Amino acid sequence: MITPIVRPICTAVQRLSLRLFADLEVSGEGNLPTTGPLIIVANHQSNIDPPLLAAVLKRHTWFLAKAGIFKGPIIRWFLGSWGAFPLRRQEGDIRALRWILRKLESGEAVVLFPEGTRNPGAMRRAKPGVVQVALRTRAPLIPIGITGTEHLNNVGRVFNPTAKLRVRIGEPFTLPAPEGKPKDEELDSLTEMVMGRIADLLPESHRGVYARTTSGRASLEPDPAKVGNADAAPS
Numbered sequence: 208m209i210t211p212i213v214r215p216i217c218t219a220v221q222r223l224s225l226r227l228f229a230d231l232e233v234s235g236e237g238n239l240p241t242t243g244p245l246i247i248v249a250n251h252q253s254n255i256d257p258p259l260l261a262a263v264l265k266r267h268t269w270f271l272a273k274a275g276i277f278k279g280p281i282i283r284w285f286l287g288s289w290g291a292f293p294l295r296r297q298e299g300d301i302r303a304l305r306w307i308l309r310k311l312e313s314g315e316a317v318v319l320f321p322e323g324t325r326n327p328g329a330m331r332r333a334k335p336g337v338v339q340v341a342l343r344t345r346a347p348l349i350p351i352g353i354t355g356t357e358h359l360n361n362v363g364r365v366f367n368p369t370a371k372l373r374v375r376i377g378e379p380f381t382l383p384a385p386e387g388k389p390k391d392e393e394l395d396s397l398t399e400m401v402m403g404r405i406a407d408l409l410p411e412s413h414r415g416v417y418a419r420t421t422s423g424r425a426s427l428e429p430d431p432a433k434v435g436n437a438d439a440a441p442s
Contacts, residue, residue, distance in 0.1 A: 213288035214267070221262040221365060229368040233263045235376030241266060244311040244346040245379070248337055250405055250413065251320035252327045253356035258365055260318055260351070261290065263374050268316045271303055296323065304340070311344045321402060327357035329415030333402050335394040341382050341401075342389060348401065350377040352408025375408040 321333035355372035
């Protein structure tokens with residue numbers, strides 16, 4: 208059972224801790240669409256990344272989290288009420304995929320970390336799962352670059368985030384639809400494009416394997432409707 212009050216309380220506590228202890232700057236907030244299905248893609252450096260995004264984005268977001276942390280009924284209840292769903296990384300998790308598709312079909316915003324795991328300091332090679340979801344749902348994507356959370360390794364730092372945190376929100380876009388079933392090389396190419404968008408929002412030192420990757424903006428389709436909607440007042 209999901210308790211609606213958990214999410215706003217946790218978000219309020221995180222915003223307060225960020226205000227008190229962090230050197231936080233968020234840019235590009237006007238790029239975030241306020242309605243409609245949305246896939247938020249970001250680099251992943253720390254367990255703090257999901258609550259940080261939940262606190263700074265002016266929209267209710269949903270996350271995947273590794274199944275191993277869903278230990279016991281109380282933690283499962285808490286994480287589910289907060290907006291997380293368990294992901295079994297070592298197998299093709301059909302339940303998690305169906306959960307993502309349901310959220311997007313309902314017009315929700317889902318946060319996905321294409322790298323699949325935490326990589327403090329610099330990005331590593333991403334998996335094609337995000338691209339497969341985007342092609343299947345035709346939902347727009349929005350890239351976010353996060354720096355500073357690599358210094359907050361302990362989840363307890365949610366309450367004491369003493370770090371220089373930067374969250375840069377890019378512009379929404381959609382992927383070009385390939386003809387027929389996409390081949391592996393097409394998925395890899397589109398994944399490179401998506402990661403290039405994230406890399407564009409990071410300093411060179413954090414780009415890792417994507418240090419020389421361009422975003423491929425000419426090959427990606429901007430989403431004018433979503434860009435226009437991003438100018439609306441946050442809900």
